[in-house]
Amino acid sequence: MLVSEFMLQQTPVPRVEPVWLAWMQQWPLPSALAAARRADVLRAWGKLGYPRRALRLHAAAEVIAAEHGDVVPADLDALEALPGVGSYTARAVAAFGYGRRCPVVDTNVRRVVARAVHGHGDAGPARTAADLADVDALLPAADRPAAVVSAGLMELGAVICTARTPRCGICPVRAACAWQAAGRPEYTGPRKPVQTYAGTDRQVRGRLLDVLRGSDGPVERAALDAAWGDGAQRDRCLDSLLVDGLAEQLDDGRFALPA
DNA sequence: TAGCCGTGGTG
DNA sequence: TCACCAAGGCT
Known part of the structure; x- marks a missing residue:
């Protein structure tokens, strides 16, 4: 339940299902996921999007394995204390995983x-x-x-x-x-601004990560250079990936998914 | 708290 | 074609 809710954060069910099945097969217990390399976790996450969720899930598994006896907690406060678990996910786990009476608001x-x-x-x-x-x-x-x-x-x-x-x-x-x-009146309140995507750092980060994900080993900088034309933006995004722990730079200068 | 963080399907 | 949308969380 926890894994599926992580994956379902902003990602449609049909895209999650096959990834979830393979994921649970590979890492049936929190301790198993905790023991995995982040690079393998990010590859298994594939193209679900928002890959920081994968790192947070991995970190949550570490906490559950170390501090909760390898069992996902049922307590809301304990759940929300896990990385990547907010109000919605905590409540979804309590309600759907543990059958509790717990309002779930998505x-x-x-x-x-x-x-x-x-x-x-x-x-x-x-x-x-x-x-x-x-x-x-x-x-x-x-x-x-x-x-x-x-x-x-x-x-x-x-x-x-x-x-x-x-x-x-x-x-x-x-x-x-x-x-x-009421005759189905149209909504007149404020709309949440639509997020642009083309040309944004999000797209560039996605491109760069896709290169790293698709390579078995470390890649040369040139391989990343080919992923996006604007050098300044590319450098900024690569740096942000390093900061976020989604990529690493080796001693020889090459880049890879984190160990 | 508004803005950021991926990706792909769809009306 | 292209906004809009999809089981949020974090800062």
Whole structure:
């Protein structure tokens, strides 16, 4: 559950599934992952994106192996103390991994609540405490049923109450939906700015890392030079990869994934 | 807290 | 074609 939630942070389910299957096969226990080399972890992560998540998962596995008896903790505070684990991931593990009654708020749930409960076309900016309270009010008292409802809320948002074209015609909560009752008014609040990608450091970092990932051993600087034309931007991005621990420079000047 | 961090599918 | 979007977290 923890591995899947890491992978699902900002990455669609269909792309995660095959990687998750192979990952769990290779590293069935936190201690196994903790013992792996970061280079192998980054290669197994493949092109899921945001590769810092892979390093954080690896670091979380180290903590779990060393401090939690090789068992993912069930306690929210202990979970959130793990690198790469925020409010959403901690709560998802508690609810779906341990069957606890624990409000899980992700982008899907926020949208479902915004529509079905508040009658808005979409969720505005996150209001963490209020969002948790909204969802808490929807959960049954007992652990197991609450966990089922939490999963249902996420699924509803992912499959029916989607961002672009909600399938209201087949929605199981249509009769109780405040947005439907209000005539499905369009969302008028602030939109989160769309992230550009082409030409950004993110794209360049991705290109550089792809070169390192695709090579069995260290690569010459020239191989990285070929990955992006703008030398200044390339150097800046390579440096940032080194700083982030996603790449290393060897004594001979060549570059590689971290050991 | 707004902006950054990858990648690829889609309407 | 190209915004927009996808089960966030960190600083």
